[in-house]
Amino acid sequence: MKKITEAIVRKDTTIHKIQFDKEWFYSLEDMEDFLKESLEGVESVTLPMDIYGEIMDMKCATWEDIERFRQKEPLEDFRGSVLRRKK
Structure with missing residues (x-):
């Protein structure tokens, strides 16, 4: 997983963003x-985002939502069923 901060993303011109x-x-x-x-x-x-002079509807997320998803443990959804401890 690539370590980045929101400040780096905000400065990057290749990422479209809107406040x-x-x-x-x-x-x-x-x-x-x-x-x-x-x-x-x-x-x-x-x-709606202005992309190269054209207004387009884009899927967007906040920095917190993106980081929350990236830090999610890969097998978190299977913990209750597959990785259950046997008695």
Whole structure:
């Protein structure tokens, strides 16, 4: 997992971002390219973004939502069924 901070992401010009209601939202498609990771499970909202002079609706997420998803343990969903301790 690539270690980054929000300050680095905010300065990067290849990532489309928008400030909405005092909070920054980042394009999930751009973040996937930047991190080279799949972010399919991140909670997202669709916001209009100006991309090369054209307004497009993009799936976006906050930095906190992206980090929460990235720090999730890979087998967390299976803990109760597959990795159950036998008595």
